[in-house]
Amino acid sequence: MSSVDAQIVALHAQIASCETQLQRLRDQLFEAESHRDISSGAATGQTPLSLVNVAPSSHPTETSEGFSHQEKGQKVAKIWPLDKHEYRRYGRQLIMSEIGLTGQLRLRSSAVLVVGVGGLGCPAAAYLAGAGVGTIGLIDGDTVEESNLHRQILHSTERVDMAKVDSAIASLKSLNPTVKYVPYHKRLTAEIALDIFDQYDVILDCTDTPASRYLISDSCVLLEKPLVSASALRTEGQLMVLNNPPLPAGNAQGGPCYRCVFPKPPPAASVVSCGDGGILGPVVGTMGVLQALETIKIITKGIQRSSEPPSLLLFSAFSNPPFRSIRLRTRKAKCSACSAQATVTREALESGSLDYVQFCGAVSPIDALAATERVSVVEYSRLYNSSDAAMNTQPSIKEHILVDVREKVQFELGNLEGSINIPYSAICRSSATASTDPLSQPPSEDGWVAQLRNLAEDRPIYVVCRLGNDSQLAVGKMKELGLDGGGTRWIGDIRDGLRAWRKRIDPDFPEY
Template sequence: MALSLPIESTIKSLRYQIASCEAQLQDLRHQLADAENRAHWHTIPFESLSHDMIGGVPGDIQTEFLAVLSQNGERRRYAKAWPLEKHEYKRYGRQLIMPEVGLQGQLRLKTSSVLVVGVGGLGCPAAAYLAGAGVGKIGLVDGDTVEESNLHRQILHSTGRVGMTKVESATVSLTQLNPTGEYLAYSSRLTPDTAIEIFQSYDLILDCTDNPASRYLISDTCVLLGKPLVSASALRTEGQLMVLNSPPRPPGDILGGPCYRCIFPKPPPAESVVSCGDGGILGPVVGVMGVLQALEAIKIITRGIQHPDLICHIDIDKPRFQTNNEMPPNPPEPPSLLLFSAYSNPPFRSIRLRSRKSKCASCSAQAIVTREALTSGSLDYVQFCGIVSPVEALSVSERISVDNYARIRTGTNPITGTEARSDSHTLIDVREKVQFDLCNLEGSINIPFSVVSRTSVFVKGNSAKDVGEEEWVTKMRGLPEKKPIFVICRLGNDSQLAVGKMKELGLDCGGRRWVGDVKGGLKAWRDYVDPEFPEY
């Protein structure tokens, strides 16, 4: 372990350097292509023009015409006569010919700026589609670095960029996808002191984060600055999407769209929040949600974003290019929540949501979330949402370290002093069955934590609900009293709670049988005993 560390960091650093050089090289290639294009434009030979005119055009007209063309200024004015660059007509052609976008929509996309907070499973596909569609400026906020376990869903990152910051990795990908866009990287986690400053220079915000504290902070900042917010989340096989603060009216204006606090005034208990790392996530599920965020963003931008302080409709392009029939802005869609469930039929459902809440802490006339409160640090989002502290449910005597447990399996038992025997003890693995089937320690018995935790403590004749003892409890009661029971899990939290439950159920035979957990779980086992044990 100690030996492998410097090698690992060398590999990481080399990968990082290669990726940076590749990004630089890519950038240089684009600059070169750009310069070559311009050079080509400036050197179109006039001979070729005169050649075209040889047939039948009187000489004096030819001379006059070429003289006009050769005036640099005139030529430039002619080149600029089109509102989009030549290559842009080609690049965006397939969406330009749609009435939902058209020239005006494309110009709006080009002059728009979108901030993507969180460059993971949602942020990657969202940013990719926005860059592809020609959003002029995309900001990326994330404090994490790319890990191998991200790659099945975070499509902007790559194997070669493991270890690089997510924002840099995403910038490399986006530049390759569409070099005309401007991509700004903010490589630290969003905090209340940085949120306003960062959000200020963007028209629209995408919440692609993975925790409630960030979600409240992002929503509050959007309300304070009058920015529409497209918020999504995903876990396992399901996703949820909401467009919030749209239209983005000032706090107290009931015509504005609801904010995150209107829908969720109170945060969920911290222990009920499940991360993708713990609960799992199917790549395309979170991908679908990120793509839908990009879609909602494109709809909002091409429709024309209403500034909160102005009732009038801002036309960013109007002074320069008059587009045909000025259409009145489409009324914004009523607030809704889109549910996606990959294994349900139908997979999509739309839920009607409430409008702004009259007593909302953020967007009502009585709002307590103010700019001052946010910047002064008096709003502690992390505390508001609660922190899950590591489980400390057992006493020292109820726990065993992985080193000592390893000796029980292969050496001398530190508790009894006897030589190790495979049947000297019982090892219960409380991970869910699907995880147990991935990898487990030889001889261990699987009793999933979900089964342990839902078991009620059985009291005879207690209620009509008595249906007898659960099978696993009966089985464990039947184990010989002399053999200690060790409980193990993935990280060492559930195992402690399981031991507590087993004791409540009397499985320690009134103290005659030792029941305890393996500290740090299979992660510690891999870190200190067997580095070959799979990490997932």
């Protein structure tokens, strides 16, 4: 007999022995439950449910010697791997070869952590709960706002001001009460990340800041956890499955981490949030659903298995086709997190020496103008109201010009009467060198440069935007273009923008 044949025989014998032991444990469990039910029935005068209509099993019991049939008339309760309600609830996915009984058991015994219960986390958590993931953890320190509701589908109007985690769990329990939900009412920090992550099998990054993404990825590498990361802005989204398979740092066979793909964070000033850039609900919903799908694939295949090469999935709602995939490289040989030369260690993370906010750069409020170049909304309201009175009696007379530098789509949502719209993007594109000679200057968008230059020099220009940041930069650009006439014309901005105008002057002004 060859060594391979001997190994096969030995494995068969080991399997048979394990199955015999498993059957003995099942018999002991059944006997114990029967005694409990009989005792319970005697006390209540009822027949135990485990002994009602229980037919003898038609299947023999496998032992190390083969199959031994059960004694005639013996009543044995069939122990099914899933509860009856689970067969009904998950039946449509159980009959798929990609899931089956094994996949469903893996889902039931798995634990998934969703970091961020917003536009990504809500649909992801909903579909994971619907699929029967055993434990779902939810981390988020925010409360529900009305502006969240168009895309964060687990929240509702009645739950505005409620903690997002509590709101989400309320919806998830109504969807699937058999899942265990674990709330974390806090923002993720380096001090708590490892302790929380260690309790879960798969991590979902549903956050919206670079600092959080690096922290989550580093934690997953240190704990050898697969990471499903997604992001969305405006009409576009992206998805990556990172650290899959989740092998130790230094093992080149492991999947790349977030630092492998993005070794350096983007410039802080270039990072645009959903509040500033906008987001279409179905776009972020699509990416969240895809996160749930990838998580289910990871769990049902087995955490340590990965047959798919790493890739970056890009989604653009208004492109045709809307999806395209970019192949990613394997782990970088000198990655600071997952290579053999990694400098991101557990000690560094827990000690706080890794400052992710500093690494990504914090965007400070813009302070680009001198105090003499700015006015408050209260100061401007006096001028605005007196100007309105003058305009009502003499429409041709205007004492000043108000320039709104928001994009046209925002300007149309609501604006101050008499203001003109010159988007900041158009102002940025204008050339300072071309502005010295109006006759030789190429036509600009809407001719705004010439329009402002031809104003009387004693007519000041006030600039306003949504928050008071773009307006400051626009003032600087206008002066760079020479529209202040060498200092003879006053150009300045309205501090804190239209948000302050709504809060302090006109509460009916649209909030968005």
